[in-house]
Amino acid sequence: MRAGLVYLIIAFGLLAASFLKEKQRSQEAIKATIKILYTILPVLIFVFVLMGLIQAYVSRETIAAILGKETGILGILYAELVGSIALFLPPAVFPFGGYLHDNGAAYGPIAGFVFTAILIGVTTLPLEFKLLGKRFTTARNILAFIIAFFLSLFMGFVLG
Amino acid sequence: MKKLLKNDAFQFLSLSVGITFLIYAVEAAKERIVVRTVYLTFFDVLVIIVAVSTFIGLFQVWVKPATIVKWLGKGSGVRGFILVCTFPIFMGGSLFTIFPLLKTLREKGARAGALASFITAWGGKAPLLPLETQFLGWPFALLRLSLVVFFAFIMGVLMDRVGDDPA
Numbered sequence: 001m002r003a004g005l006v007y008l009i010i011a012f013g014l015l016a017a018s019f020l021k022e023k024q025r026s027q028e029a030i031k032a033t034i035k036i037l038y039t040i041l042p043v044l045i046f047v048f049v050l051m052g053l054i055q056a057y058v059s060r061e062t063i064a065a066i067l068g069k070e071t072g073i074l075g076i077l078y079a080e081l082v083g084s085i086a087l088f089l090p091p092a093v094f095p096f097g098g099y100l101h102d103n104g105a106a107y108g109p110i111a112g113f114v115f116t117a118i119l120i121g122v123t124t125l126p127l128e129f130k131l132l133g134k135r136f137t138t139a140r141n142i143l144a145f146i147i148a149f150f151l152s153l154f155m156g157f158v159l160g
Numbered sequence: 161m162k163k164l165l166k167n168d169a170f171q172f173l174s175l176s177v178g179i180t181f182l183i184y185a186v187e188a189a190k191e192r193i194v195v196r197t198v199y200l201t202f203f204d205v206l207v208i209i210v211a212v213s214t215f216i217g218l219f220q221v222w223v224k225p226a227t228i229v230k231w232l233g234k235g236s237g238v239r240g241f242i243l244v245c246t247f248p249i250f251m252g253g254s255l256f257t258i259f260p261l262l263k264t265l266r267e268k269g270a271r272a273g274a275l276a277s278f279i280t281a282w283g284g285k286a287p288l289l290p291l292e293t294q295f296l297g298w299p300f301a302l303l304r305l306s307l308v309v310f311f312a313f314i315m316g317v318l319m320d321r322v323g324d325d326p327a
Contacts, residue, residue: 008207038169
């Protein structure tokens with residue numbers, strides 16, 4: 001909570017500075033902020049309900065068996081698959097990752113989940129195809145999956 | 161009414177409430193656990209979310225897409241490559257919001273590698289650091305953030321080999 005307050009003070013400080021510099025643009029910033037909150041908060045609540053569901057129905061042992069340290073490579077691959085498919089806004093990724101960690105998931109799989117949840121989107125594929133092309137999109141998503149795997153392996157190794 | 165049903169916020173909230181009620185109907189004791197988790201986590205992050213959204217909102221109005229395109233448009237050469245592997249880390253938004261920007265960059269002649277590096281670096285998500293450190297700790301966040309730059313670099317090199325689609 002205390003860390004949160006520090007961030008809030010910094011954010012409002014920046015906002016005040018912005019107001020001193022240009023009033024109209026700062027009002028736009030506030031509008032943008034409200035719009036972001038409006039998009040993020042409902043999704044976050046949904047993710048928290050999802051976390052609650054896991055808390056209620058899935059035991060720590062089960063999570064550890066799928067994503068724990070002993071699962072090694074397989075755990076990372078599972079987590080990456082979930083991250084690729086899941087419809088997650090970036091701000092929801094970290095609370096969910098932290099939640100999994102508190103419940104027995106190792107850092108490697110969590111890193112895999114975080115990387116792919118942000119960078120790979122089965123739901124965004126059609127748009128990426130359309131705007132950036134089939135070849136580009138296919139190669140980028142496959143490469144992201146593979147590189148994320150090795151980086152997650154490394155993170156799991158370093159963080160233990 | 162139709163508009164309301166199509167509204168994302170409404171969909172997520174009603175789905176959340178629906179699931180909670182469903183669990184309550186099936187097994188009341190479990191519903192307590194769910195509500196407690198939602199309640200505790202929500203107030204845990206609310207302050208951080210407001211701060212983070214303010215950061216992103218300020219960034220959006222002070223650094224317009226046109227400015228970004230101008231900076232990165234010069235983007236060939238080592239300086240451009242370094243910029244494209246680092247600068248997007250500080251941007252907010254979801255994949256949906258950055259694809260249009262990438263399309264513009266592409267039309268301005270950015271190579272496939274530069275675009276891929278941009279997307280990957282954007283995945284660094286520095287504006288969300290307050291959230292990440294709260295839930296996963298500083299060592300995880302800092303290690304991930306530094307690896308993202310490396311990730312973006314490799315992606316750029318590899319995707320330049322793959323090449324671009326004929327636009």
